[in-house]
Amino acid sequence: MLSFEIPVKPPYSFARLLSRLKTHPNEQLQVDAEAGRLRRALRVDGKPVVVTLQFSGGTETPGLTVFTDGGLTAGQQEELVRTVRHMTCADVDLGPLYELMAADQHLRLLADSFRGLRFLLTPDLFQAMVETIIAQQLNLAFANTLTLRLMRFAGETVEDREGNAHLVFPTPEAVARLEPEALRPLQFSQRKAEYIIDFARAIVSGRIDVKRLPDMSDEEVIGYLTPLRGIGRWTVECLLMFGLGRPDLLPAADIGLRNGIRLVYGLPDKPDEKEIRRLGESWAPWRSYVTLYLWEAMGAARRGEAPFGGRDKT
């Protein structure tokens, strides 16, 4: 057993993260809300490892203890620390975000309600991309079902010390070996199956190198990936947000964001892409986080929570 401490820049709200996970179920995550614990399998240097994150220290002095099984080299341990810090956005200073949100009466309400909420990133960029392709144009519940089916079909499992099995997302190699027809019984559309398998094959063939992405600018990543069939701007924006943790993306075409803005600003109709880009100019360089909070306003409304719990859910 190996454990180490990670400092987290306050505010970090584990409770808010758990609320979000209620409307964004993730079969890879095992949550113990009472203990403030999160467990999942992830790959370190390609090797599946079960990691437990224990949150502590309260809202204003948050800390994070990471437990994992032994058997990691020093280099792998270092990579694991980096991965967990990145995944939890532990080093992000939200102060400037809240200053910015306080200047807008609608956003101020969200900043107060969701204080300490951060992204929980998907460290496997192949997984982040495939999950996003799956989510194109589908409701989140069904998208989640499809992702789970793909993991069971092509992924693997790893056991923790207590013998519980954890799903690990399939590798590009495993997906590249599939044919689209194999995913049809899982209720993937023909085209969605092709997009996902094509992307996996692009990685395996070396045409796409995801290891290069962290060193690219947002626009460079968009230019690098959107030529691939089935991958549009929205999809890469989501990859940049949920996979790479980039703070200033505005997925202006996103239906959830459009609904969130309508809800929070009390608009009669969903704003179009142009209006959103104009509105979002004042959110730079934190547009990803404002987007997260606007999405979360929708999530809170669906769950019947404040600040929008009592209102029309459309």
Place this chain on the structure above:
DNA sequence: GGCCAGGCTAGCA
């Protein structure tokens, strides 16, 4: 039963 989903492509003007 109909409209909506955290879109994208291809075809057309």
Place this chain on the structure above:
DNA sequence: TGCTAGCATGGC
């Protein structure tokens, strides 16, 4: 460059 039909199926 800009518009639109078609995709494909669950959720509500």
